[in-house]
Structures are given as C-alpha cells and as structure tokens.
Amino acid sequence: MTSIRNNAIEKSQYNKKAWSIFWFYALLYITEINTTDLIKKTISRLTKIILFLDTQGDLMNYKQIESFNMFMLYGSVTQAASVMNKTQPAVSRLLSELEKSVGFPLFIRKRNHLVATPEALLFHKAVSRSFIGFEELKRQAKAIARHQVGEIVISTQPVYINTLFVPIFARFHEKHPDVCVKLHDDGHKEMLQRVSENRCDFALGITLNLGSHTLDVRPLIRCQAVCLLPAAHPLVDNPVINIQQLNGQRFIELHIGSPLRTRVDHLFLEAGIYRHIVAEARTMQTVCNIVESGCGIAIADPLVTPYLDKSKVVFRPLIPTIDWDIAIIMQEKAMLTNTERSFYQITRKEIGKLNTFSSIKKEGTNP
Numbered sequence: 001m002t003s004i005r006n007n008a009i010e011k012s013q014y015n016k017k018a019w020s021i022f023w024f025y026a027l028l029y030i031t032e033i034n035t036t037d038l039i040k041k042t043i044s045r046l047t048k049i050i051l052f053l054d055t056q057g058d059l060m061n062y063k064q065i066e067s068f069n070m071f072m073l074y075g076s077v078t079q080a081a082s083v084m085n086k087t088q089p090a091v092s093r094l095l096s097e098l099e100k101s102v103g104f105p106l107f108i109r110k111r112n113h114l115v116a117t118p119e120a121l122l123f124h125k126a127v128s129r130s131f132i133g134f135e136e137l138k139r140q141a142k143a144i145a146r147h148q149v150g151e152i153v154i155s156t157q158p159v160y161i162n163t164l165f166v167p168i169f170a171r172f173h174e175k176h177p178d179v180c181v182k183l184h185d186d187g188h189k190e191m192l193q194r195v196s197e198n199r200c201d202f203a204l205g206i207t208l209n210l211g212s213h214t215l216d217v218r219p220l221i222r223c224q225a226v227c228l229l230p231a232a233h234p235l236v237d238n239p240v241i242n243i244q245q246l247n248g249q250r251f252i253e254l255h256i257g258s259p260l261r262t263r264v265d266h267l268f269l270e271a272g273i274y275r276h277i278v279a280e281a282r283t284m285q286t287v288c289n290i291v292e293s294g295c296g297i298a299i300a301d302p303l304v305t306p307y308l309d310k311s312k313v314v315f316r317p318l319i320p321t322i323d324w325d326i327a328i329i330m331q332e333k334a335m336l337t338n339t340e341r342s343f344y345q346i347t348r349k350e351i352g353k354l355n356t357f358s359s360i361k362k363e364g365t366n367p
Helices: 002-011 016-031 037-054 062-074 077-084 088-102 118-145 159-175 188-196 259-271 284-292 302-307 338-352
Strands: 107-110 113-116 151-156 180-185 202-206 215-224 226-230 250-254 276-281 298-300 313-319 323-331 360-362
Touching: 062 077, 062 088, 062 113, 062 118, 077 088, 113 118, 151 159, 151 188, 151 338, 159 180, 159 202, 159 284, 159 302, 159 338, 188 202, 188 215, 188 323, 202 338, 215 302, 215 338, 226 284, 250 259, 250 284, 250 298, 259 298, 259 323, 276 284, 284 298, 284 302, 284 313, 298 302, 323 338
Parallel strands: 151 180, 151 202, 250 276
Antiparallel strands: 107 113, 202 323, 215 323, 215 360, 226 298, 226 313
C-alpha cells in the first residue's frame, strides 16, 4: 500500500483539494490496526484507479467522478445537480471534463438529454464500488475522531461467555455503539495460542496453566473453586466440603486437558482419593446442567453459581482450595488503542461488581 501511494504521488500532481481527502483516509487506514477488509480493498481499488487515470492524460478529479456517479444513479443532469446542490451547467461541465479525461465516450447526446454508453455502464460499476467504500472511509474517519471505530477481537473461555462477557459488552456498546466486538469462544489452550499469534486484541480467561507463553497478564479478580452438589445429596448439610469426604463419589468433569480439570486431577491424585467420573463435558455450563439432573458432583468456577437452579443444586466451599485469577491476557508490550483501553476499563468495572461472592476476591485496579 505504501509503495503504491509513493508511486502515485511521484507520477502526478494531484488536484490537492479533492485528493487530499482521499489520502487523509488512506493514512487513517495505514495507521489503524483494526481497519476492516472493506476499507483495505477500497483503498487499493481507489489507488489503482488513480494510477490508471494518471496514464490517460489530464487526471480527473473527485468532483467529476462524483458528478458521474450521481448522474448514473439518478439518470439526469438535472437531478444530479439537485442532489449535489450545484447548477445544471456546472454538472454538465464536470461530466464533459470527465469524458475528455477517460478517453472514451461516456454519453450519447440526444437533443438536450444524455444517455449513458455501454462503456459508461461498465466504468460505473468500478466507480460505484469505490464510492461505497469511500463513504465507509469517511464514516470510519469520523468514528476514529470519536473513539468509535473499527472492531475489537476478544478470545474467552466458554464459561465466561454468559457470566462475564454479556454484561461487559452491553456497557461497552452503550459507549461505543459503532464498534464491532468479535468474540471467539475458545478452549484455554486455543485462547493462549490466539493471543500469542496476535489473532486477537486480548483474551479474558483464567491464569491456570499459562505454561511457557510470554504474555502480559493483568489480574482482575481472584477465584476459588466451589463444590456443586445435587440438592438431595447427603453432603449438602456440610457448610464446607473437604475432599476427603468425596472419596468414591460420582463426578461430572470437564474434558481432560482443561486447566481446572488438570488441577482437580492433581489434587485428588496427591490426596489418594478416588472419584468415579460418570460424565465429561467441554463446557462448565454442561457440567452444571448434568449436576442439576442429580447424576453427580462437580468442582466448578464460582462464577456459575448465580446461574444455578438453587432448587436442584447447592454449592459449598472446597478444602483444600483451588485458586486462580481471572485476567485480561495480551501480548507483551501491546499498545492499546483508545477503544481497546475503554473496553479494558469497562471490563475491570463490571468484574468489580462480582465481588459479592465469598469465593471471589477483587484484585487491584491499576491499569
């Protein structure tokens, strides 16, 4: 893109007033990481059109192209002039100059009426596509000025989709209604991989099993696992569950390899306690649903507790504890845009409201 732009500048002296607008938006594209594919394609297309037109002699300007586009859309010089708030002779002059610039006939003149040629119809296809993208460029530029631009790509684990992400997104959308938030529902391993490969702006997940990944981890809250019990289970009368009481119990577990499952396996193995695993599931939501059916016990993230059917499931603290942080995870030395920083701050604020559960402790709030 940069080389194309440099070549274009070297080849011709542009109509400064008209094309400075284009280069302004092109510069925004170059410097804004989160620009959409439509913008990228539009910049490329407009640049190629500029270079092509520059080889044709007198370079057409933006107002000529705009006049042509309006004529093709509305079918007459009169209506085009009205939409553009110009006089009819002014629009006619711009169309004549454009026709001279392109080097092929755009119109057939019948008395005082212009009819588009087949070449004009073909040329307008390219022009109209570019104008659609150009309008999007202008919208994006205005959005950048208001910090209302582009998109944010977030990776998070399934357990946090409904428990955390929905209220965070709702608050963010109130402040940034034009920003698209793309959410990837990933397992823990896939989430860390996505951050490491710079395929998302940041992730929202737990800090268990970070492994060898070199990442910027910003803790939000501290959590302790809870024990979920069917309401009719004999252990519900205990205010706290010691894992020694769980020997031989029927368990519902997450898939092998998930961070919490790995920690639970290690804890029970170290204590020499056997658990009868009757079901495994990918998501914590499924685990909770099976516990609600009365088929077994589970050790779970405390954030699921507000969403449990309390008539079917109770939860109790677990001893010894299994602790972890929920954190924003991003690449080291990542530079946040104003929009991303806003999402980060809203995430902190919303998660801070969760400090009402005994198994959740709020972390420091330094950004």
